Amino acid sequence: MSPKELLYVEDALGHEQQMKTACNDFASQIQDPELKNFVQGLATKHETAFKKFYNLLNV
Incomplete structure (x- = not known):
């Protein structure tokens, strides 16, 4: 992942x-x-979205 993409995810x-x-x-x-x-x-929806974004980093 590029630095710009990592900043977006952050x-x-x-x-x-x-x-x-x-x-x-x-x-x-x-x-x-x-x-x-x-x-x-x-x-709850925001927590779910957070977990989905976070899990993208752990793949």
Whole structure:
């Protein structure tokens, strides 16, 4: 992988991690159960995306 590609993957991992954290933080503050579940689902999707990007490096 080129240095530029590695920087892209690093950025993508950072963004996914940041979005997961933000979603979890927001979900902890939401009172509405339906909205809270939705935002927690978004956090899960960002965690899954992070794992997929990370696994690309381990192949």
